[in-house]
Amino acid sequence: IGEISSIVAQISDRQTTIASAVEEQTATTNEMSRSVAEAAQGSGQIADNITGVSSAADSTTQALSQTRVAVDELSRMAADLRTSVARFTY
Incomplete structure (x- = not known):
């Protein structure tokens, strides 16, 4: 009976160890x-x-x-203005 009690105690210890390991793995x-x-x-x-x-x-x-569209339009308007001014200069 003493030997059985010892084996049961070992199993209990191992179950506690396994339970702790499972708890750590879960965490x-x-x-x-x-x-x-x-x-x-x-x-x-x-x-x-x-x-x-x-x-x-x-x-x-x-x-x-x-x-870009606005710049192109301004460039065209500047060219038109230069052409118009050139007519008055000469």
């Missing part, structure tokens, strides 16, 4: 899950920022196109 898994969730959230924010930058770049491109 580690939960921490990893939290870290992955934070990384996913960060990736989402980066994607949103990139979308914003892309939108700003599109707006800038449109503004530059409009500016």
